[in-house]
Every structure is written in structure tokens, then in C-alpha cells.
Amino acid sequence: METIRIRNNVTTYMEELKQWAEHSKEKCLEEMTEFFRVRVDGYEDHMSVWQEAYEYLAKIVPKDAKTMLDIGCGTGLELDEILKNVPNVNVTGIDLSETMLKRLKEKHPEKNVKVRKGDYFKEDFGKECFDVAVSFETLHHFTAEKKEILFRKLYNSLKKGGVYIEADYLACCEEEEQLLFSVCAEKRRMEKIAEDVFVHFDTPLTPEHEIACMKNAGFLDVKFDACINGASVIIARK
Ligand SMILES: C[S@@+](CC[C@H](N)C(=O)[O-])C[C@H]1O[C@@H](n2cnc3c(N)ncnc32)[C@H](O)[C@@H]1O
Numbered sequence: 001m002e003t004i005r006i007r008n009n010v011t012t013y014m015e016e017l018k019q020w021a022e023h024s025k026e027k028c029l030e031e032m033t034e035f036f037r038v039r040v041d042g043y044e045d046h047m048s049v050w051q052e053a054y055e056y057l058a059k060i061v062p063k064d065a066k067t068m069l070d071i072g073c074g075t076g077l078e079l080d081e082i083l084k085n086v087p088n089v090n091v092t093g094i095d096l097s098e099t100m101l102k103r104l105k106e107k108h109p110e111k112n113v114k115v116r117k118g119d120y121f122k123e124d125f126g127k128e129c130f131d132v133a134v135s136f137e138t139l140h141h142f143t144a145e146k147k148e149i150l151f152r153k154l155y156n157s158l159k160k161g162g163v164y165i166e167a168d169y170l171a172c173c174e175e176e177e178q179l180l181f182s183v184c185a186e187k188r189r190m191e192k193i194a195e196d197v198f199v200h201f202d203t204p205l206t207p208e209h210e211i212a213c214m215k216n217a218g219f220l221d222v223k224f225d226a227c228i229n230g231a232s233v234i235i236a237r238k
Contacts, residue, residue, distance in 0.1 A: 004207040006227040007172035014175055021183045029187050032141070032198035036074070036097045043100070047077055050137065050167075053231035057136060057167050058082045060225070060235065065089050065131040069157060071120040071150075072096075072138025076104035076113070078167075082134070083111055092130075094120050096198070119198075121150055125157035133157065133164045137231065140169040140204040143181075144213050147205070151217030151236075158238045164219065170232040171204040180204065207232060 058081035073093030090112040171177040219236035
């Protein structure tokens with residue numbers, strides 16, 4: 001398979017990333033739910049860098065979708081755009097953070113948006129019940145092993161012909177993937193944080209690795225679609 005290029009200046013980027021890793025050695029890891037709880041007020045402004053990617057994602061969601069699953073929906077920035085294009089879709093949004101889900105519910109009281117507070121690795125998504133599943137900037141903290149299990153659940157939850165659309169931060173090369181996983185593992189070791197505690201530290205996979213996880217999970221038709229301001233869009237069809 002040809003390498004998927006998501007960054008032009010890989011050499012400079014990797015030099016800067018290594019410097020950043022060195023300088024942030026002393027910085028403690030933050031637990032995932034707490035990370036978002038304390039930042040919820042400035043969160044949507046912070047994420048506005050991805051406005052173009054939210055709009056792009058919304059255009060890919062099939063207009064005739066009746067049911068949609070959004071994992072790691074947060075305050076629902078992608079849903080704000082999707083609901084403009086597909087206003088009657090029944091959405092199930094899953095997120096760890098009660099604070100983020102509360103904001104989402106306040107924004108769309110009149111829409112068919114059901115929220116579930118929970119861990120998407122543990123939540124039951126059901127069988128063949130969604131036309132579309134989406135995730136936006138939520139999966140870049142997890143290992144390939146965990147993702148593969150999650151993608152299998154997503155695959156099973158989609159109806160025949162359904163589609164999973166992911167937009168996320170991916171690593172530009174294997175060196176980036178390996179560097180960030182090893183920095184995170186070292187921090188966990190130093191701070192004595194167990195593997196099963198979710199921390200907000202970026203450990204993206206390369207596009208090839210992410211796609212392989214989706215294919216191993218059962219998706220046969222998986223396409224790298226675009227990279228918009230750092231959000232890589234992958235479309236996986238059942
Ligand atoms: C950067 S935010 C993105 C939120 C939303 N998709 C958006 O783009 O605005 C990541 C979200 O993923 C959620 N999250 C992270 N790990 C999760 C897990 N294991 N189960 C459910 N939600 C999770 C966080 O609580 C957070 O709300």
C-alpha cells in the first residue's frame with residue numbers, strides 16, 4: 001500500500017515533536033473525564049480550528065440516514081453541523097463526560113438526540129441498528145488492540161450498507177506513532193498510572209495502521225478520504 005501523506009514537512013514536524021516531548025517530560029498526565037470537566041467552558045472555542053472539518057464531515061453523512069451513533073460526541077460540535085444537513089436523524093451520543101453531554105443536550109432540546117454517559121469500549125451499541133456511525137477527534141488516545149475491538153462493535157451495530165465516518169488526529173509516520181506511545185508509557189510508569197485508566201495524552205496511529213484496524217474488524221471497503229487542518233477523514237462501509 002502506498003504511504004498516505006497527511007503532512008508535508010515531516011522532518012521539521014518530527015524534530016519539533018521530539019523537542020516538545022523532551023520539554024514536557026515533567027508535565028503530569030491528566031485523567032480523561034477530569035481533563036474535559038475543567039475545560040468545558042472554553043472547549044468549543046478551542047475546537048473551532050476544526051470548523052471546516054465539522055462541515056466536511058456533515059456533508060458525507062448520507063442525507064437519508066435515519067439513525068446515527070456518535071461515539072465521544074462531547075458537546076456535539078459535529079452534530080451541530082450534521083443536524084443542519086440531516087435534521088430528522090435519530091442520534092445516540094455516547095461520552096464519558098457528563099459535563100460535555102449536558103452542554104450538548106442544552107444546544108439541541110428540540111432534536112432527536114439521546115445521550116448516554118459511558119465508556120464506548122464498554123457500552124453495548126446493539127446489532128444492525130444504525131445507518132451511520134461517526135467519531136470526531138476522540139480516538140487518538142487508544143491502542144490498536146482497543147480500537148480493533150471498538151471497530152468490530154461499530155461494524156456490528158451498523159445496518160447492511162451502513163457507514164462509519166471517522167475524523168481524527170493521525171500520526172504522519174511510524175516514528176510519530178512509536179514516539180508518542182513510548183512517551184505516554186514512560187509517563188504512566190513514572191506516575192504509577194494503570195493501563196486501564198484513561199488519560200488525555202495523544203497517541204495517534206498512522207493512517208495505514210488505523211485503516212488496518214478497521215479492516216481487521218470486518219470493514220472491507222475502507223477509504224482514506226481527506227485531511228482537513230489535521231483531522232484525517234476515513235470512511236468505512238459495511
Ligand atoms: C476532543 S473531544 C471531541 C468531542 C466531539 N466529538 C467534538 O469534536 O466536539 C473528545 C471526547 O471524547 C470523549 N471520550 C474519550 N474517551 C472516551 C471513552 N472511552 N468513552 C466515551 N467517551 C470518551 C471525551 O469525554 C470527550 O468529550
